[in-house]
Amino acid sequence: MIELQNVTKTYPNGTKALKNVNLHIDDGEFVFIVGASGAGKTTLSRLLLREEKPTSGQILVNGFNLKRMPEWRVPKLRRTLGVVFQNFRLLPHMTVYENVAFAMRAVGKKKKDIEKTAKSMLGVMHLDGKENNFPDELSGGEQQRVALARALVNNPSTIIADEPTGNIDPRLSRELMKLLVDINESVGKTVVVITHEQELVDYYRKRVVTLKDGEIVSDRTGGMFDED
Amino acid sequence: MRIRNLGYVFRLAFQGIFRNGFMSFASILVLICCLVVTGSTYVLTENITYNIDQLSGYNKIVCFVKEDAAEFELASLQEKIEKIGNVSEVRLITKDEALKSYEEEYGDFSYLFDMFEEDNPLKDSFEVTYKEGISLKEINTLVNSLENLEEDGIVKINNRQDITKKLDDLKNVISIVLTWLTILLFVISFFVVMNTIRLSVFSRREEIAIMHYVGATRFFVALPFLIEGTVLGLFSAAIAYGVQYFLYGALSAEVLGIGENGFVTVLPFEKFQWILAIIFAAVSVATGLVAGFAALRGDKKK
Ligand SMILES: Nc1ncnc2c1ncn2[C@@H]1O[C@H](COP(=O)(O)OP(=O)(O)OP(=O)(O)O)[C@@H](O)[C@H]1O
Numbered sequence: 216m217i218e219l220q221n222v223t224k225t226y227p228n229g230t231k232a233l234k235n236v237n238l239h240i241d242d243g244e245f246v247f248i249v250g251a252s253g254a255g256k257t258t259l260s261r262l263l264l265r266e267e268k269p270t271s272g273q274i275l276v277n278g279f280n281l282k283r284m285p286e287w288r289v290p291k292l293r294r295t296l297g298v299v300f301q302n303f304r305l306l307p308h309m310t311v312y313e314n315v316a317f318a319m320r321a322v323g324k325k326k327k328d329i330e331k332t333a334k335s336m337l338g339v340m341h342l343d344g345k346e347n348n349f350p351d352e353l354s355g356g357e358q359q360r361v362a363l364a365r366a367l368v369n370n371p372s373t374i375i376a377d378e379p380t381g382n383i384d385p386r387l388s389r390e391l392m393k394l395l396v397d398i399n400e401s402v403g404k405t406v407v408v409i410t411h412e413q414e415l416v417d418y419y420r421k422r423v424v425t426l427k428d429g430e431i432v433s434d435r436t437g438g439m440f441d442e443d
Numbered sequence: 444m445r446i447r448n449l450g451y452v453f454r455l456a457f458q459g460i461f462r463n464g465f466m467s468f469a470s471i472l473v474l475i476c477c478l479v480v481t482g483s484t485y486v487l488t489e490n491i492t493y494n495i496d497q498l499s500g501y502n503k504i505v506c507f508v509k510e511d512a513a514e515f516e517l518a519s520l521q522e523k524i525e526k527i528g529n530v531s532e533v534r535l536i537t538k539d540e541a542l543k544s545y546e547e548e549y550g551d552f553s554y555l556f557d558m559f560e561e562d563n564p565l566k567d568s569f570e571v572t573y574k575e576g577i578s579l580k581e582i583n584t585l586v587n588s589l590e591n592l593e594e595d596g597i598v599k600i601n602n603r604q605d606i607t608k609k610l611d612d613l614k615n616v617i618s619i620v621l622t623w624l625t626i627l628l629f630v631i632s633f634f635v636v637m638n639t640i641r642l643s644v645f646s647r648r649e650e651i652a653i654m655h656y657v658g659a660t661r662f663f664v665a666l667p668f669l670i671e672g673t674v675l676g677l678f679s680a681a682i683a684y685g686v687q688y689f690l691y692g693a694l695s696a697e698v699l700g701i702g703e704n705g706f707v708t709v710l711p712f713e714k715f716q717w718i719l720a721i722i723f724a725a726v727s728v729a730t731g732l733v734a735g736f737a738a739l740r741g742d743k744k745k
């Protein structure tokens with residue numbers, strides 16, 4: 216569960232990126248966060264990951280109070296969150312398998328579990344046979360799926376994707392979105408997708424939260440551009 | 444906390460060392476210098492202290508007499524010296540006896556002294572033994588009294604207290620100079636090692652970022668770098684120990700060569716081996732670890 220109460224974020228240089236934001240996302244929900252460039256979408260995701268602390272207000276994420284939480288507990292919070300980045304951020308000198316296994320090693324999983332889970336996760340993402348390829352030997356869609364496999368491999372309850380469809384062609388962004396919706400519907404993970412792509416948002420008819428100049432200006436289910 | 448994948452963590456540490464081979468090499472080199480200077484400071488002061496202690500326990504003063512002293516002059520001189528306070532024994536060593544003792548000492552090379560048989564260049568001397576445990580001040584008074592016997596024929600006084608004083612001064616100079624040099628080298632080592640590890644951190648910054656995102660603990664992220672620092676330190680310590688060992692061997696042979704026959708004592712290296720090993724290991728590991736922490740700290744602020 217994600218809960219923001221009167222959250223304001225002012226960067227040290229004085230930029231007010233978020234103003235008095237209130238938002239509640241239940242476990243198992245699928246939510247799009249949309250808004251113009253500079254509206255504060257990335258700032259919101261960074262607050263949820265506790266890369267930044269709110270200037271004021273309360274944030275609860277999966278049972279963690281982000282305002283009061285000590286630094287050493289941050290890793291525990293992060294283990295409940297799977298992140299998909301805009302340009303995927305796959306490690307170029309590691310194979311597909313190593314990229315996924317790396318995420319498990321980082322949190323101290325057992326060697327046996329790593330082998331089993333990483334392999335099966337690659338299977339789920341239809342990446343069998345690509346285990347030993349390097350990221351630059353993959354298509355855009357395959358890279359996407361490796362990134363998603365890495366985000367999911369530690370079994371987080373929530374997926375946060377900031378512009379995961381950023382630089383790829385529309386067909387691929389539909390594919391990725393389908394995977395995210397699948398993950399949400401089949402295993403009930405909470406999914407928060409930050410995106411610009413109006414078509415996709417309209418197509419899935421999910422909950423859409425619109426930010427404008429750091430404020431939530433609309434929060435409803437259905438297409439972003441539906442007429443009232 | 445239980446650490447899994449320790450093998451993996453060590454592999455990362457060694458990767459870091461080899462990836463920045465040149466900087467690792469520089470780190471090891473500067474750490475070795477630092478350790479050898481530290482070790483040398485220690486063994487030198489220990490040796491000097493030991494020799495000072497030895498000399499302070501040597502309660503004899505040797506007075507040389509003018510060349511043409513007649514027997515009655517020597518006898519009256521001896522009488523006068525015996526009357527000086529704190530003197531417990533006065534022994535006349537004639538120049539012939541002195542020459543003989545030299546010849547004995549040089550054994551096979553005693554023929555070197557044959558030419559002196561005719562015309563002995565040595566002087567008669569008195570070996571003055573004073574009471575044990577008297578103060579430096581009392582010794583000085585005694586020496587002064589002996590100096591006052593110049594008119595009676597005393598030309599030179601060999602007092603080992605003088606040497607003790609000189610050695611003590613030397614020890615002070617050495618410990619001050621070398622201590623500062625050690626501190627300076629430590630500062631340099633620290634920065635070189637820190638920058639080496641910082642390079643490793645830099646070349647793995649993307650991995651580190653991902654690790655933080657997936658929820659790796661700070662400690663687990665830091666571990667390979669701390670191990671890298673420790674390994675650099677221990678490796679340097681091992682080499683420095685070897686260097687110190689050979690240096691000590693070579694130098695003590697040199698010192699014993701120039702030393703006046705048993706006058707200087709060089710302590711055996713075995714006397715220091717454990718303490719040096721411990722100092723080297725502790726100091727180098729501490730430097731590596733602290734530098735590792737500092738390197739990661741710099742990274743965090745970015
Ligand atoms: N680290 C920062 N320091 C200062 N100001 C920042 C920082 N990050 C973002 N901002 C500012 O905060 C505002 C919101 O930025 P944010 O990145 O959240 O927008 P966004 O909605 O993600 O935009 P985009 O769609 O372009 O990614 C912007 O005005 C931006 O310039």
Ligand SMILES: [Mg+2]
Pocket residue numbers: 256257258
């Ligand atoms: Mg953004």
